[in-house]
Amino acid sequence: MIADPSVFSPEQPYDRRFMAAAIRYARRNVGRTGTNPSVATLIVRDEGDGRPPRIVGRGVTALGGRPHAEAGALAEAGELARGATAYVTLEPCAHHGRTPPCAEALVTAGITRVVSAASDPDPRVDGKGHRILLDGGLKVTPKVLAEEAARNIAGYLTRHRSGRPGVTLKMALSRDGRIGLRGEGQVKITGPISNAQTHLIRAQTDAIMIGAGTALEDDPRLDCRLPGMSDRSPARIILDPNLRLSPDMTVVRTARDTPTFVVAFADADPERRAALAEAGVSFVACDTDPETGRVALPELMEDLGATGITSILVEGGAELASSFLADGLVDRLILVQGGIEIGEAGILAPVGLAEARQRFPLVRDQRFGDDHWYEFDCGVA
Ligand code: AOF
Ligand code: ZN
Secondary structure (H helix, E strand, C coil): CCCCHHHCCCCCCCHHHHHHHHHHHHHHHCCCCCCCCCCEEEEEECCCCCCCCEEEEEEECCHHHCCCHHHHHHHHHHHHHCCCEEEEEECCCCCCCCCCCHHHHHHHCCCCEEEEEECCCCCCCCCHHHHHHHHCCCEEECCCCHHHHHHHCHHHHHHHHHCCCEEEEEEEECCCCEEECCCCCCCCCCCHHHHHHHHHHHHCCCEEEEEHHHHHHHCCCCCCCCCCCHHHCCEEEEECCCCCCCCCCHHHHCCCCCCEEEEEECCCCHHHHHHHHHCCCEEEEECECCCCCCECHHHHHHHHHHCCCCEEEEEECHHHHHHHHHCCCCCEEEEEECCCCCCCCCEECCCCHHHHHHHCCEEEEEEECCEEEEEEECCCC
């Protein structure tokens, strides 16, 4: 990192506004850029003639992670990049990949000022991108809306910091704090608006995870059902250490359309394994936690991180949720409280609203129809 902050230029009046627009634009490809973060770049010209500055080029990290955002924005701006300011939601890269470093590309294109948001922990960048820009004579203003930009790339940052994917745990709670009724399949707790919000999060997440109990009980689809966004369904991970899933379940039947991973012990029934493999399911091996006899989650999370998964949405059930919480593996907790009551026979949520409020800062609080949506930052990583 560059130690001396005096090398950087101060923020200008329009900076936050354009950075906020860039951060919104970067959301377009969140969950679709592999191990690469989804970054956006806006090239902005101020002619200095009293007219407001205007955007002449925009780019977002392409599907799969390449090309980087800067390449698209510079190509769109063409000669108009000369003398312009670039707003980049992540420090521009400094390493040679399939293309030369983005920081160099910005210098070569004649950009005179770069405003960046999040810092890049990738050791190939980590301050070196800003250094290239400064050495090229550009003005650099870092950390503008850095926290907001970091939200978009939370999984990427967690993977760099902790060697595992970022984890969001989401639960729908009844008014009396229950998440369902045993033996009843899916109980409708929340309404259409918050359900659509959940699907939006699915679209922005690499993989969705549930336990075999929930899979057997609910036979869910675990896809993104927002209109026009079905191609954004995340991969599915089902924790089924003893292979209880059967080939006629929805997730197994659709395994050829949406990547589906089953986490199983190495000694699980080979015949059941063969039947699932035949249907297109892939397997992830796991260890046993010597204390509980269950799947060792921290090790599994590291293994999933190593396969390139950067974000996971854990959606059920109670046992899996409490294991994630107990192991300190939840980065963000979403509790959606619906208007219905389930009653004493219902399954209690492993963490209720009152406890969550006590333990974690509330970062989002919204009302969707009859539902309350609460998001907590568990800040473990
Ligand atoms: C940028 N702009 O749009 C993105 C960046 O595998 P590679 O060569 O694509 O490099 C991946 C690294 O590139 C990643 O870890 C992060 O440091 C940076 N991502 N950088 O300048 C972009 N997505
Ligand atoms: Zn780059």
